[in-house]
Amino acid sequence: MSNRPAERRERLISSVKTAGLDALLVTSELNVRYLSGFTGDSTYLLLTVGGKPLLISDRRYDTQLAEECGGLDAYIRPPEQALPLAACQAISSSGSRTVGFEAPHVSVALHQTLVAGSGAASFVATSELVETLRAVKDADELIEIRAAVDQAIRGFNAVRTLLTPDWTERECALEMEHLLRRFGAKGFGFAPIIGVGDRAALPHYHAAEKKFHESPLVLFDWGAETHSCYRSDLTRVLLTGGATHQMRKVYEVVREAQRLAIAAIRPGVDGRKVDAVARKHIEAAGYGDLSHGLGHGFGLQIHERPRLGPNFDHVLQPGMVVTVEPGIYIRGEFGVRIEDDVLVTPDGCEVLSARLPNDWDWAQVVF
Ligand code: ZN
Ligand code: ZN
Numbered sequence: 001m002s003n004r005p006a007e008r009r010e011r012l013i014s015s016v017k018t019a020g021l022d023a024l025l026v027t028s029e030l031n032v033r034y035l036s037g038f039t040g041d042s043t044y045l046l047l048t049v050g051g052k053p054l055l056i057s058d059r060r061y062d063t064q065l066a067e068e069c070g071g072l073d074a075y076i077r078p079p080e081q082a083l084p085l086a087a088c089q090a091i092s093s094s095g096s097r098t099v100g101f102e103a104p105h106v107s108v109a110l111h112q113t114l115v116a117g118s119g120a121a122s123f124v125a126t127s128e129l130v131e132t133l134r135a136v137k138d139a140d141e142l143i144e145i146r147a148a149v150d151q152a153i154r155g156f157n158a159v160r161t162l163l164t165p166d167w168t169e170r171e172c173a174l175e176m177e178h179l180l181r182r183f184g185a186k187g188f189g190f191a192p193i194i195g196v197g198d199r200a201a202l203p204h205y206h207a208a209e210k211k212f213h214e215s216p217l218v219l220f221d222w223g224a225e226t227h228s229c230y231r232s233d234l235t236r237v238l239l240t241g242g243a244t245h246q247m248r249k250v251y252e253v254v255r256e257a258q259r260l261a262i263a264a265i266r267p268g269v270d271g272r273k274v275d276a277v278a279r280k281h282i283e284a285a286g287y288g289d290l291s292h293g294l295g296h297g298f299g300l301q302i303h304e305r306p307r308l309g310p311n312f313d314h315v316l317q318p319g320m321v322v323t324v325e326p327g328i329y330i331r332g333e334f335g336v337r338i339e340d341d342v343l344v345t346p347d348g349c350e351v352l353s354a355r356l357p358n359d360w361d362w363a364q365v366v367f
Pocket of ligand 2: 233296325
């Protein structure tokens with residue numbers, strides 16, 4: 001079994017110390033998973049500076065905790081004790097005075113219970129301590145992400161050979177999910193966007209009832225999720241005969257915007273600058289402002305740190321993975337977005353999805 005969760009906890013403990021805390025109560029399900037390997041829910045992790053980590057869970061999970069979290073101590077609460085009260089008890093027994101909690105994941109009600117039930121301990125709001133660590137992927141996570149990219153590409157290539165004019169977007173999504181699972185995925189990494197014609201101009205559309213023969217253009221935005229819950233996120237546009245001159249022009253502008261942005265990715269570069277490269281190219285070609293950020297980190301969640309966008313100053317570091325997904329949307333007509341998954345390497349970047357082509361000739365499909 002990998003000792004990665006222990007390495008992650010060690011790195012986290014040093015940021016807990018830097019923040020002047022005695023302990024951190026981790027309540028986010030994904031953060032508990034990242035730090036312990038546990039894949040269940042309803043479980044907290046209490047990390048104390050100089051003490052042993054403690055999982056706080058219930059009887060449903062005692063075997064699973066032993067199997068997945070090799071050697072971590074667990075407090076199994078009795079059914080009559082609610083999880084927040086079990087956390088209070090663990091905090092009191094740890095003797096911690098200043099305890100951090102994950103403000104973005106703690107409700108006002110949970111905060112009130114913790115404060116009322118933890119005796120002398122005082123609680124301090126923390127934000128994204130674990131998420132900041134998660135932004136830089138370790139070797140085990142990169143294996144999972146590469147697998148998720150591979151499953152997504154294989155599923156897409158297979159469904160592409162099956163496309164028929166009478167298919168609705170939804171029928172296509174169903175077939176695609178089946179194929180992703182055949183290729184080893186747990187399923188889609190998020191509800192896929194499959195948009196025919198004018199539907200492709202809606203950046204957050206979902207597959208519905210439009211049929212493939214209703215337009216020569218269809219946009220797919222999909223990803224796979226592995227059984228360890230790591231995701232991929234890709235977008236391609238296919239042309240099914242009779243594409244217009246305008247479609248081709250837009251396609252080439254988007255493709256070049258993506259190429260330029262990927263060429264700008266390397267350690268030390270601010271996500272805003274990468275975003276600006278694509279944004280400027282699209283604007284200079286006469287298609288106005290990109291209506292969304294250029295890209296985002298992904299992993300256990302489909303959207304996580306770092307962000308490539310005008311509102312973020314996240315600096316890229318080796319081991320980060322980001323999507324690069326410029327788009328042009330012609331309202332009421334069609335849209336084109338091309339999205340790839342990119343790993344920041346010590347001397348630049350690697351396009352993890354490079355084996356899925358995106359040139360205009362490749363995008364042509366004959367029914
Ligand atoms: Zn996407
Ligand atoms: Zn995306």
